[in-house]
Amino acid sequence: MMLRIGQGFDIHRLESGEGLTLGGLWIPCDFRVIAHSDGDVVLHAVMDAMLGALALGDIGALFPDTDPRYQGADSAALTRIVRDRCCHQGYVVGNLDLTILCERPKISPYRDAMREVIAQVLEIAVDRISVKATTCEQLGAIGRREGLAVQATVLMLAHA
Template sequence: MKLRIGYGFDVHRLADGHSLFIGGVKVPSEFGAVGHSDADVLLHAVCDALLGALSLRDIGYHFSDTDPAFKGIDSKILLERVFSMIKEKGYAVNNIDTTVVLEKPKLSSYIPEMQKVISTLLEVSEDCVSVKATTHETVDSFGEKRAIKAYACCLLIKK
């Protein structure tokens, strides 16, 4: 059995007048993430983890933030495309482990829905997708509610 490990990270600025999408779920909030796409920091980190596991570069390489085709795109579409690349290489997802860093709003009640979205997109059971949320304890731009970040790691298995 051939195993590959990948790691991903993403960060977005937060601002009024934007929606907050995390893990494919629209989270009610007075502010949202700013980005070329829908700025879903969690799905972007998962994309980078998957791509990194197979040395396929990063999300920006495949979906440039200067390309108008990706302006406002739903990040679930980006994850679907990345997962297609993974399957083309003969791999499947064994599991994903993620962490979102956001001071507010609290994400605990949205995590099961995020797990469902991600597991569906990656064709694994929900218990193969870990989504954790934490704060930055009011430290720096993340703790001051000016930014959001996410970390992801994955284990891929050769089919």
């Protein structure tokens, strides 16, 4: 198989705070993510999409939150581990498409910087990475700013 597709989803609760890390990028705002790790919802969804494409399980199995090694873990470092594992299986990310669902913070000012950081972590060209964002029109938990969710779709390519 030369092509494999994967999807990832992650959601975390928000509380009052000084900011959050999304896609490896620090975004100052009035919220923080409640999480065992650094709570990078974007990279969590990306890792699950990559692992899913290759049927390698999920980040919960790979980096259990009961393991103290992953307390406050840097998700960019974990994503590099996943990238290396995929590479070992013979695959690289062909392209990645992300949708961030949140009312706040506003993502558009950070979109291109986030794409650059993710491109560096995955060691691929930035034009293979798409970051989109939508609000939930004030509907449901995300609409009430209780949480932030990310959907990721990735195409993995067999490298020559």
